[in-house]
Amino acid sequence: MARVLKLVGIVVGAVVLLAAVGAAALYAWTGAELGKKVALPTHEFRAPTDAASVARGEHVVRALVKCGECHGADLGGQPVVDDPAIGRVVATNITRGQGGVLATYSDADLERAIRHGLAKDGRRLVVMPSNEYQFISDEDLGAVIAYLRTVPPVDREVGPQKVGPLARALFAAGKFPLFPGTEVTHLQAPVPSVPVDSTVAYGKYIGDIGCSGCHGRTYGGGAIPGGPPEWPKPANLTPEGIGHYSLADFEHILRTGTRPDGSKLDPFMPIGATSLMTPVEVTAVFRYLQSLPPKPFGTR
Numbered sequence: 199m200a201r202v203l204k205l206v207g208i209v210v211g212a213v214v215l216l217a218a219v220g221a222a223a224l225y226a227w228t229g230a231e232l233g234k235k236v237a238l239p240t241h242e243f244r245a246p247t248d249a250a251s252v253a254r255g256e257h258v259v260r261a262l263v264k265c266g267e268c269h270g271a272d273l274g275g276q277p278v279v280d281d282p283a284i285g286r287v288v289a290t291n292i293t294r295g296q297g298g299v300l301a302t303y304s305d306a307d308l309e310r311a312i313r314h315g316l317a318k319d320g321r322r323l324v325v326m327p328s329n330e331y332q333f334i335s336d337e338d339l340g341a342v343i344a345y346l347r348t349v350p351p352v353d354r355e356v357g358p359q360k361v362g363p364l365a366r367a368l369f370a371a372g373k374f375p376l377f378p379g380t381e382v383t384h385l386q387a388p389v390p391s392v393p394v395d396s397t398v399a400y401g402k403y404i405g406d407i408g409c410s411g412c413h414g415r416t417y418g419g420g421a422i423p424g425g426p427p428e429w430p431k432p433a434n435l436t437p438e439g440i441g442h443y444s445l446a447d448f449e450h451i452l453r454t455g456t457r458p459d460g461s462k463l464d465p466f467m468p469i470g471a472t473s474l475m476t477p478v479e480v481t482a483v484f485r486y487l488q489s490l491p492p493k494p495f496g497t498r
């Protein structure tokens with residue numbers, strides 16, 4: 199009996215030791231990844247300051263690219279996730295107030311953060327969806343920055359990033375895109391603007407910068423990679439999923455969050471933003487989605 203107990207003790211001890219070594223290795227490797235810097239040659243980016251650009255920027259931020267979903271309605275920053283396993287991931291204060299980056303970031307620094315996912319010192323930003331924002335046109339990005347510079351300053355310190363054990367393990371296993379900007383090609387070519395019209399081309403533009411992050415690049419929907427299991431699964435927006443909707447049905451959903459059968463969408467779908475889309479934008483996105491090849495649910 200004593201021998202068996204001793205053996206059990208050795209096995210348990212070995213498992214605990216292995217787990218400790220594994221955790222230390224995981225923290226060392228992910229810690230190095232979190233500290234890694236990317237050198238991006240500086241290039242000029244200048245945002246306009248005129249009233250029309252500020253107004254366009256406000257619309258793009260509120261209705262299309264939804265910065266407030268993570269950075270807070272006042273853009274003063276907030277935790278996006280606060281969970282012992284996943285960590286405390288905070289979206290930065292992006293106003294001119296105390297604790298915010300706007301006062302010290304040039305237009306070029308903001309372009310680097312938004313489209314390339316890199317902080318001023320080259321650190322890769324966690325969770326910031328530059329994989330979508332790389333497609334924002336120069337003109338719209340200029341307008342976004344013009345608007346951000348007019349937002350009332352918010353004095354708020356959001357604190358440091360704390361990436362938890364589960365998020366690190368999922369990242370190490372390739373299951374969680376901790377640095378979405380890694381997908382960005384960092385091409386520094388100008389991004390031309392797409393004429394604002396109810397066309398498939400403009401619908402694709404809006405989808406790329408404002409819907410694909412949740413619904414997937416191919417719009418087949420399904421669980422958001424790395425998201426906690428309680429998050430609802432974004433719907434299949436290809437004709438296989440919503441091909442039976444008319445433009446009026448689609449517009450009703452985006453404005454009210456209610457399907458034609460009266461059922462309510464989960465509030466994870468950002469109706470507060472889509473309800474601000476113009477009829478031209480809604481029509482463009484509808485036409486684009488209807489033009490896509492049908493995909494089974496879950497093909498992101």
Ligand code: HEC
Binds near residue numbers: 289299323342
């Ligand atoms: C899905 C959530 C999310 C959305 C949406 C989002 N951000 Fe972020 N953003 C973050 C997080 C989280 C950070 C902090 C990353 C870090 O410090 O590693 C961040 C960082 C930033 C930074 C860099 C701050 C720094 O320390 O260098 C800027 C600038 C920024 N975001 C601007 C924007 C703008 C503008 C938009 C809308 C076009 C936007 N973000 C939309 C999550 C988001």
Ligand code: HEC
Binds near residue numbers: 408410412435464468
């Ligand atoms: C923050 C993530 C997120 C973004 C961004 C987002 N969606 Fe969604 N969407 C969801 C989720 C989650 C659902 C499923 C809600 C449910 O099951 O109740 C959904 C459902 C929908 C539906 C309802 C389909 C049905 O079941 O009838 C439509 C239509 C839709 N989204 C269109 C869009 C469009 C268009 C955009 C971009 C302009 C967009 N969504 C952006 C998360 C998102």
